[in-house]
Amino acid sequence: MIEVRGLSKSFGPVRAVSELSFEAAAGTVTAFLGPNGAGKTTTMRMLLGLVRPSAGSATIGGRRYADLPSPSSRVGAVLDTSGCHPAHTVHDHLRVYARMGGHPRSRVSEVMELTGAAAFAGRRTRTLSTGMRRRVQLATALLGDPAALVLDEPANGLDPEGIAWLRGFLRDLAGQGRAILISSHVLSEVEQVAGQVVMIRQGRLVTAGPVSDLYGAAAVQVRSPQAERLRAALRGEGVTVEARHPDVLRVQGLTAPEVAAAAARHGIALHELTQERPTLERAFLDLTGGAS
Ligand SMILES: Nc1ncnc2c1ncn2[C@@H]1O[C@H](COP(=O)(O)OP(=O)(O)OP(=O)(O)O)[C@@H](O)[C@H]1O
Numbered sequence: 001m002i003e004v005r006g007l008s009k010s011f012g013p014v015r016a017v018s019e020l021s022f023e024a025a026a027g028t029v030t031a032f033l034g035p036n037g038a039g040k041t042t043t044m045r046m047l048l049g050l051v052r053p054s055a056g057s058a059t060i061g062g063r064r065y066a067d068l069p070s071p072s073s074r075v076g077a078v079l080d081t082s083g084c085h086p087a088h089t090v091h092d093h094l095r096v097y098a099r100m101g102g103h104p105r106s107r108v109s110e111v112m113e114l115t116g117a118a119a120f121a122g123r124r125t126r127t128l129s130t131g132m133r134r135r136v137q138l139a140t141a142l143l144g145d146p147a148a149l150v151l152d153e154p155a156n157g158l159d160p161e162g163i164a165w166l167r168g169f170l171r172d173l174a175g176q177g178r179a180i181l182i183s184s185h186v187l188s189e190v191e192q193v194a195g196q197v198v199m200i201r202q203g204r205l206v207t208a209g210p211v212s213d214l215y216g217a218a219a220v221q222v223r224s225p226q227a228e229r230l231r232a233a234l235r236g237e238g239v240t241v242e243a244r245h246p247d248v249l250r251v252q253g254l255t256a257p258e259v260a261a262a263a264a265r266h267g268i269a270l271h272e273l274t275q276e277r278p279t280l281e282r283a284f285l286d287l288t289g290g291a292s
Contacts, residue, residue: 001025002047002148002179006056008203009042016042018203019056024181024196026147029174031194031211032183039203040183041079044152047181048077060148072101075148076141078134080156086126090117090136093125094143103143111139115169130157138169149173151182155189167193187214187283199283214283219252220259223272233266234259247271 002024009017017039024030034040045051047058049065060068060075068074084093094108094117112118115135120128128136134154141149154170155163170193174180184190190197191211199206207213224230227247234241239253251259256275263270 001061002030002150002181003059003062004043004047004056005059007043007046007053007058008055009039009046009051010054016203017046017053020200020203020205021056022198022205022208024148024179024198026179027174027177028195029170029180029182029190029193030196030198031187031190032181032198032200033185033187033190034183034200034206035185038185038200040185040200041152042203043200044077044079044150044181044183047150048075048079050079070102070144072097072103072146073144074146075150076138076144076146077149078137078141078151078154080152084125084128084133084136086124088125089122090125090128090132090139091121093136094139097140098143101144103145107143107145111142114142115139116165131159131162134158134162134166142173147177148179149181151180153183153185155182155184155186163189188277191277218283219250219276220254220256221248221250221272221274221276222259222263222270223248224263224268224270226268229266230263230268230270233262233268250276 005021007017007020020043032040042051046053047060047065057064065071088096091108094111095105098105098108109118112121115138117135117139120132125136155166158166170180170182182190194211196209197211197214198208222230225247227243227249231241231249234251234254239251242250244250256273260270260273
């Protein structure tokens with residue numbers, strides 16, 4: 001399990017991370033979300049022992065990175081800066097990292113097969129596309145078969161096919177019982193793969209919980225030729241109904257099935273019923289009650 005407790009980091013006057021606490025459990029993909037500059041990379045770098053916290057702790061399996069025996073067998077990481085020697089082939093690169101981590105040579109071909117990097121094993125790393133590079137980074141992270149993965153914006157630069165592959169891959173890895181923490185500033189990129197979300201803004205926690213909670217706050221859009229009657233039928237505590245058009249309402253505080261059930265009870269025809277997919281910004285606004 002990946003655990004962050006009361007974690008803070010200041011760079012001079014900049015408070016990058018502020019009293020942050022959350023965990024990423026085994027067997028789950030946890031999305032670490034926040035706008036640019038929110039403190040995601042700094043938090044991940046503290047987890048990986050690359051930045052020293054000003055206060056608090058960041059642990060993997062109960063230990064700080066620096067105290068982990070054979071760290072690459074405990075946690076695999078993909079950071080934007082994870083470099084490859086440009087003249088090395090993919091195969092050479094993985095062999096070097098396997099040797100450094102004390103992992104058996106047989107792992108090299110295993111991780112190449114797992115990530116699809118086997119298809120370009122002989123290519124020099126400087127000639128790789130972004131998508132290929134991501135696969136090599138993931139292969140490197142998996143050399144030690146770690147129970148935890150910390151991936152900073154792993155979908156960055158991937159095309160839709162690459163993103164779809166990554167989703168399936170991360171789901172499989174989590175299904176094997178690993179704790180996976182992935183950062184992103186795009187909710188749609190991670191909502192289909194993550195079970196849990198941790199949202200931060202300006203270094204502070206906004207919310208942590210199941211990804212489905214985000215939709216609790218999301219609105220439902222409904223089109224009906226009897227919109228005014230529907231609006232009256234939906235009236236209730238905690239429900240906000242806003243007319244978008246003469247025949248379109250945006251409803252907050254009810255789920256799509258609840259809106260459909262209310263319409264059915266009153267014999268009101270519906271022509272369209274859509275659960276809005278919140279953008280990260282929208283979810284932030286809903287969750288923070290509109291405070292930005
Ligand atoms: N080494 C550093 N020195 C000074 N300030 C830093 C340093 N690293 C990060 N910061 C600052 O800390 C804050 C958080 O940055 P961080 O890179 O952790 O955010 P992020 O959520 O990963 O953003 P992004 O999505 O843009 O990658 C920013 O204000 C950034 O400018």
